[in-house]
Amino acid sequence: MDVVDVSGVPAWFAEQLREEGIESLYPPQAEAVEAGVAEGESLVASVPTASGKTLIAQLAMLSAVDRGGKALYIVPLRALASEKREEFSAFESEGVSIGVATGNYEDSGEWLADKDVIVATSEKVDSLVRNGAPWVEDLDCVVADEVHLVDDPNRGPTLEVTLAKLRRINPNLQVVALSATVGNAETLAEWLDAELVDSTWRPIDLKKGVHYGQALHFGDGSQRELRVGSNEKPTEAIVRETLAEGGSTLVFVNSRRNAEGAAKRLANTTADGIDDDERRKLAELAEETRGVSDTETSEDLAACVEKGAAFHHAGCSSEHRSLVEDAFRARLIKVVSATPTLAAGVNTPSRRVVVRDWRRYSGDVGGMKPLSVLEVHQMMGRAGRPGRDPYGEALLLADGHDELDELLDRYVWADPEPVESKLAREPSMRTHLLATIASGFADSRAALLEFLGRTLYATQYREGGDGNDNLERIVDSTLEYLDRNGFVERGGGIEATNLGHTVSRLYLDPMSAAEIIDGLGDATGPTVLGLYHLVARTPDMYELYLRSGDREEYTMLAYEREAEFLGATPSEFEEERFEDWLSALKTARMLEDWASELDEEAIAERYGVGPGDIRGKVDTAEWLLGAAESLAGELGLDCVGAIREARKRVQHGVGGELIDLAGVRGVGRKRARRLYDAGIETRAELRNAEKPVVLAALRDREKTAENVLEAAGHRDPDMDGVTPDASVTPQSRADGEPASERGSTPDGGEDQSSLGDF
16 A cells, blocks of 8 residues: 555655655555545554554554544553653654653643644653643543553553543543553553454564574574584674675573673674774764763773673663664664663664563562563564564573573473463552542442443453453452552442542642552651651652662661661561661662762662662652652641752752752752862852852863853853963762762762762
């Protein structure tokens, strides 16, 4: 089907596609058009990666906009939101306005009302519905990308409930759900009252197989020699051969440590396969990588990048991950070793994919557990880029003949499992039942059950039996919990209390709110550590793990600072509860170190974390402390000021005396300390500061000084002809010692102005 023959799509879009070399639609795209995707019909597209799902979404959204409507594109990850925003920006030249919304769960997003296409994570859309964003009622088309993630126990229920709410608000809403190939796509289509396009077609051939011995054994029964040298591992041999053919390789492993270790080894392979021009570009990229942060992770990544390799996992900062993804897409980096998170939709295709580790640790089974077929197929689907690769190959690795047979049976020849709703889990129910009541979607038990009847869970258990009985039991126990903690009132019906409305608006798990309220109940002058520990032990914070020897260290710390903790402390004899409590203490101590200006490298080493982990904990703590501040205000408690200071300190990573300075755009934690030590202690003093003093404090960097002074409102920020004040000599504090313990200048790396600069 020719793109110009698609009715309902604006002519300029067809022309834009032609300019990109796209004149005819792929078969799954043509099927979607025939099913009415460009005419407002709902659709589930269950097709392989790289088979044109995004174009199906664009046909739906741009047709809706052309009819005067508004479209929403829901993604599972923030990184994907940025990627899609960049991709859709090509439409702005034709008058289609694009908006992106992630984070800040208290925001109603009113500014998005004028946007034609909005990109947001499912959590953000859920929060917008809770906060009554009026433009939600104006939506005509909603695209749910990676909809098979409704199967995910943590994020799936949010996507499921959000789609149910959007369809309730807009009965005529077009829903376009994009999915990898799953075992029960027809169930997803039934749930969404949608047409189904279920296809295995790919634009280029994907061969799946297993490497064993000295050969590749493919699912179609064919074999091909791929010899492994005497000093090589199979992955190195595969990367070597792929590189010789001008291709790139994506290697999936089961842990961060394995990702870094694999990248270091594979860098020795790629180093021999890059030309002089690539070597020069990689050296520049390595310097950029080092400049992101002063951590061992940053240095290790840069050392790999110099040789054409990289690693990618959640412990890397977002800027590190973006640098790696961009360079890999450009085929400058030849191999990336990654944890499975990279398979969740980010556009990183390669010639070959190697699933090196097909088992990972699971706490549920207390050991290693095989990955699902769906997960492995998602990884394999990254192999082969149309227009760049003549084919794609996805390979598992076998150690023996029996394992070869097992991997062929388990993954190569197997169909993906059906996705299953995880909505009936109690943590999900706590959050979503309260939000459903507070948002006005239900005012009685019967209305709650009627609303839940719109979910995938209800579709999968529509015939009654244990599923429905189980759902009713969980609804009843959850309502009892919400009532007991003062979040809802039950009389003739059910309504949210003022406190319940606040908890829902703050996007908190009600159990987190209950923990915070209990801890703040009798708090008088809470300390920073006490507040950080309080939010760290809520269900909304992923705590740091206790390593060998940590239990003794943090038990001693608990005794030393016993008076600072808020709420009850569990007994050491309550093994599981006490260990969780200590894990929260370790997390709180890390946050305290950050807020005491301890160098980032020292934090990473002390706690065994990466820059991305620090950023994640800081962001979550800032959000939870903001929620605690709101709850304290709602309840009329006296500790609002202390909570606000703790929040500002963790936000900027500074001592209390630097909060004002660090809040100036472009200053951040390290520059704030340098300015403070130079005698400039407040924003007002910076606004009227002598320029030679500012220039000296900011290490003679004229452009930085100009930007900082301009942000502070200085009357003349121009640094032309200014000489730094020689009497200003910012000190350099020893690595690893927080300012709160020495009172001296925190430093340790040029221009890492704040953690947010990652």
